[in-house]
Amino acid sequence: MPFIPHTQQDVAEMLSVIGVDSIDVLFDEIPADLRISGLRDIPPALNEMALLRLAATRAEQDSGKLCFIGAGAYEHHIPAAVWEVATRGEFMTAYTPYQAEASQGTLQVLYEYQTMMARLMAMNVSNASLYDGASALAEAILMAMRLDKKNKIHRIVLPTNLHPHYRDTVHAIVRQRDTELLAIPFDAHSGKITVEMLExxxxxxxxxxxxxxxxxxxxxxxxxxxxxxxxxxxARVIAVVNPLAMALLKPPGQWGKKGADMACGEGQPLGVPLASGGPYYGFLCCRTEDIRQLPGRIAGRTRDTHGRNGFVLTLQAREQHIRRARATSNICTNQGLLVTASTIYMSIMGATGLRDVALTCHANARLLRDKLKAVAGIRCYFESAYFHEFLVQLNCPVDGVLTQLHKKNIQPGLATKTYYPELGECLLVCVTETKTPADIDYFIQQLICAM
Amino acid sequence: MSSVPKKLQYSKTHEWVREDEDIVTIGITDHAQCMLGDLVYVELPEVEAGFEIGEECAVLESVKAAADVFCPVSGEVVEINTLLLDHPQLINEDPYGRGWLFRLRPFEKERPELLDAEEYNKQVASEAH
Amino acid sequence: MPELIFDLSRKGRCAHAQLPPNTLQNATDIPAELLRVQPAALPEVSELQAVRHFTRLSQLNFSIDTHFYPLGSCTMKYNPRGVHKAAQLPGFLQRHPLAPESHSQGYMACAYELQEILKSVTGMRAVSLTPMAGAQGEFTGVAMIRAYHHARHDRARTEMLVPDAAHGTNPATAAQCGYTVREIPTDADGNVNIDALRAAVGPQTAGIMLTNPSTLGVFEQKIKEIAAILHDVGGLLYYDGANLNAILGKVRPGDMGFDVMHINLHKTFATPHGGGGPGSGPVAAGERLAAFLPTPMVGKSATGYEWLTAKACPQTIGRLSTFMGNAGILLRAHFYARLLGAAGMQRVAEFATLNANYMLKRLTAAGFNAAFPKRRASHEFIITLKKEAKEYHISALDVAKRLLDAGMHAPTMYFPLLVPECLLIEPTETETREVLDAFVATMILILKEMQTQPDKIKQAPQYLPVSRLDEVAAAREPEVVAGQEVIEHA
Known part of the structure; x- marks a missing residue:
């Protein structure tokens, strides 16, 4: 019986204490016509040895690829220490820190995380994280709607060069309310949002x-x-940023004269593996004066009865378990384990390390971009400043090229036709610090063959 | 036993009302602040906002609870107790004095739905069971 | 408490082995006005300093791996290490979420099999794995109910019914989906009050959100009657899967008459809670609602596994996450189910129920009061300390803190809100009888201390890194980031 420690003697004695003669009797309050005798179509039980063998076979099927896809999830080197420490049982198998005195480890990590994220974004405060980047944006929009007491109808401007999956998620979550989501097209030449278009x-x-x-x-x-x-x-400004890029680029708190009002995005680039899209975490930072509308868990510093420093979950009256139907959000999860890994990642890398990673990504992107431009039949779609990802257009069908390169275990980028048919045969290509000049040369060589 | 001043009027939802000529002052009762515990945050209505009887007009937060304040008298807000924004504990310390919430210019003269101190005491006693 | 990581920082220190071979000093091709001027004030520490700091922090936590954790409604059972190891294989960690199907068959096979297993366990027709936590699963289910009514041009349904004992997420979710919440009272035995329910339903009813066994730790016996009442007026039933551990392989929500539900994989399927997340809340739906499930899902064709997106599911409520949900958690749940098999899953419910009823019996024999003395426990049960609070002025909070001093995590306290001074206790199936006995012995000791040394309880915890913390000060003047004065401004 996997993971059940009871001996036959335990069972007999426990049943006699309860005063019943079988475990089955304990289910006698469930109407008999509802009870089933067993589950069907469940694969037979495996032991751990057989399970690991099965898992290894499956994992092997998907491994060993040279990945140039970005589009919201980015492959970075993660120091070995990050997950060694984050997956210690004391972090990994603890629950939400409701009993603060027995959860000071988790709470201090959350507090340090909030501090690091606020500093990286140059914003005042941060929550303890949300599910992922797209849902964090949806929560930021809902927060902006709560803060806007002026307008009866809430209009939210979403540019079409925002990640299509983010736009879909926002639609699925926010459209349950009375609100207008306005799509603003990007400038076809630069790929950017322009004031002319907005006006x-x-x-x-x-x-x-x-x-x-x-x-x-x-x-x-x-x-x-x-x-x-x-x-x-x-209007309020909601920044959706790649947090790693903020080590190099101007952070949201410093945008324009007053800074963005909220900063959110996908935390994955900071120490979380690609892992098929999750678990990742979403971050959300805001101004101090708006903190009571900030959704999700928040850790705060306080003192104990002896005057010693300690940490608690704070501002809980905003949350569902107290305010129920009037809560700021139904969220009760923060991605604690991912945030723990990310906090360790940011500590080990430091601001210099993060900037070096960001610069190396950019340098590699520049290298690949220059080499791609030199290939006949390829052009860069937008001639604008970029970070580590860019769009190229091919003079032949992208699907055929993809099929051939996939056979060589290369993932050359994301075909954008499903999302932006008007752009034609385009590929969104990303390079991070994980790629060597040899990887880049191999990619170019195979791409030329495939075209 | 919590205090229930004789000179005030009360709502069933634990707000008190004090009449001064053409203005009424509104707060929450000693019993209500006791049930909520240490208050940590107060959200007050905006001056010039109008409310009907029973409409939600303010929110009080303690560490473990959040409570809506229901307007006991219909009227237009003329003043709010801004001191509470930084010192919500005044409601705990002095609910009938420095812990007042806001003042209204009432739309109506009569208050048939309000309780006197004795009636309110009876209601509190009945809720305990 | 240990210092903050920022206090260990010294200018110019770094973890050299982690730096990439950076060849650029500056990104000269990016316009200066787009660049960061001052670096963020992140810690500058060595790798060892970071490892030691966070290892020490971990040691301040209670966790399943170190302590008994009978937190009601949270199912804190053993998280098997083999499952964790399997999910951490490089091939799984390296797969990009947008990798082509031809490079994803290993992962997709696992996800597809999990969908099938969850269909069988719930008695539902189809499953989507994408919701990232229980609360998002709830949102999904209620949004699907709304989409169903709208697809039938029935826009009059504005109310969602929720029992007063429900998790706070239920009313919060209903409100987030634009519904007015109507609470249904509970009767003295912990069942939904049927008369009140009959009086509440009508053409305005969109549906009801129920947990069964309920948050009160008892099975809702009239569930089929409740389902009929709702379906007769055109309303639908949402099942909150928080307590699925109690009935795994014994009874299925689909058979009870529910139309849609979520499953908390981090509870029933033993995936780690990680200090508050990640969770995972797949949603299963019956005939009426299957078409509205969120995308992407995994389908199977003659050539292999394929993603089902909006194209294949035109009525879907859409996408709820950037990619496809918490894949790493889904893998763990799948592997856990594979270790258990059908019989192993049934035993989960059996032994969770055995453990709960055994503890309930022993605690009531020792003089504690059960909230519902006439009822069997499900996988959890409620003790009310109303009498002790009155006699000894000891609250449920005090007892919780005293348990921490005894090296046991406290049960859930003050939930459900209906029961005064309550402790909701869920031992789970993976604990030994010795651990349960030790918990009972501690509770008996605490009962004695109430009479002899109440201060020992009121001053608890005394043996943890901190004593009781000032939550009022933390909420009045929140300090949620360190040293705010160093934040740079433009």
Missing amino acids: KMMPDTFTAFVIPQPNFFGVLEDIDTLTDWAHARG
């Missing part, structure tokens, strides 16, 4: 403006101009 398309009043940096195409937006433009119209 032409935007209503006079709106609740929030979502600015991605970098945007889905890897292009850098003119964040100062856009932020000031939105603020001048009384």
